[in-house]
Amino acid sequence: MRRQLTLATGVLVALIGLADFRQGTDLSMQVFYFLPVALAVVARGPGFGLGVSVACVAISLGGDIAAGASFPSLVVPAWNAAIALIIYLVLVWLLSSLLHLQHELERRVEQRTAALAGEIAERERLEKSILEISERERRSIGHDLHDGLGQHLTGTAITGQLLAERLQERAAEETPDAFRVVDLVKTAIAQTRHMAKGLLLADIDPEGLPPALAEFCAVTTAQFRVACIFITEEPTVPLPPGNGVASHLLRIAQEAVRNAVRHGGAKRVEVRLHNRDHRLTLMVRDDGSGLPPAAQRSGGLGLRIMAHRAEMIGATFAIERAPAGGTIVQCSLPLP
Structure with a gap:
């Protein structure tokens, strides 16, 4: 791309210089040199733009002299060349500043985009880790309910059943209450198993x-x-x-x-x-x-x-x- 722009700059300078020579000294072609100067800055930077500016001034002045232009003194062509060169240099400075600002903006956008991508990736990783931790905790609680609390309640129910049967053998008044306590413990066992089963339904094919x-x-x-x-x-x-x-x-x-x-x-x-x-x-x-x-x-x-x-x-x-x-x-x- 840079080589193509550089070639286009040279071609434009040559074509505009030829047109300037054929036009003579009646009409000024200075404004048309803005395009190759701008292309030079875009293609190679301000240094190359400065060189093209000097070349454009030299070609324009040389074309006028070759076309037979007469000047009352050398101050006139020197002044005209200096004014044209200053205008081209201002153009080079403005374009260079704009390109620098554009590149700086693009660099900051890339940095911010990379930072946002990293933040999103880190957030997704943390959310995934939280879900994995949640699943592990669910399974851990489910196993504790099933193997810990469930077994403890089962043992309590067996002990209560034995106690209720002994009270029944003695025809004690507390026998119905004892059997009711056993039924309540069995209900708690069933609820604990249901809860554990719901928590352990995590990893399935x-x-x-x-x-x-x-x-x-x-x-x-x-x-x-x-x-x-x-x-x-x-x-x-x-x-x-x-x-x-x-x-x-x-x-x-x-x-x-x-x-x-x-x-x-x-x-x-x-x-x-x-x-x-x-x-x-x-x-x-x-x-x-x-x-x-x-x-x-x-x-x-x-x-x-x-x-x-x-x-x-x-x-x-x-x-x-x-x-x-x-x-x-x-x-x-x-x-x-």
Whole structure:
């Protein structure tokens, strides 16, 4: 590009000088030399522009002399040449300053773009790390509930059962109360297992998404006493391997269902999974009070986490109020 501009500068100087010679001394061609001077500055910088300026003044003056121009004294052509050279030098200085400002601006834009890219990459890394830590903590709590608290409650239930049977052998009045305590402990064991199962449904294989969603809906129905129904047309889903796609979709469904039950007061929740036109769509619909307008505008922590999970797997995320009441959460993922 620089070689082409340099060649164009030389050609223009020669053509304008020839035209200046043929025009004679009646009309001035000084303004036409601005173009090669400007091209010289763009092509090679202010030094080359200065050289082209001197050449343009010399060619213009030489052309006038060759055309037979007569001057009353040498001061006149020297003055005209000096004025033309000063004008060209001002042009060179202005263009050089503008180019320097442009290059400085481009450099700052590149630096800022690189800094923003680094900040975005660091933010994504931190968000991914936070989600990974969250998943590990979920699994840890789930194992503690199942293997720790669950086993402890089981032992308590056995001890209480033995105590209740001894009281029954003695026909003690406290026998019904003892059996009631055992029943309460058994209920606590069942709730603990349901909670642990919900927390341990984290890392699943791509083909295990429908069974995991069905199991989660069953656990939700038993734990919260609501009608949580799983509907699908596909026994298996051709999800891309890796990146935890199935786990993220399961977590989005869990968050949406729990929001519907805890905050929306829903009595019926439908979790749908269907594959159409090479897009896998997960939809959670409830009959609760719906999403408040303020929450829909600003978005709570759960909504932002769901949206971020969808973004991490390349899916689109949308949440809206259902026309007949309730909330619709939809996550759509393109399939290979």
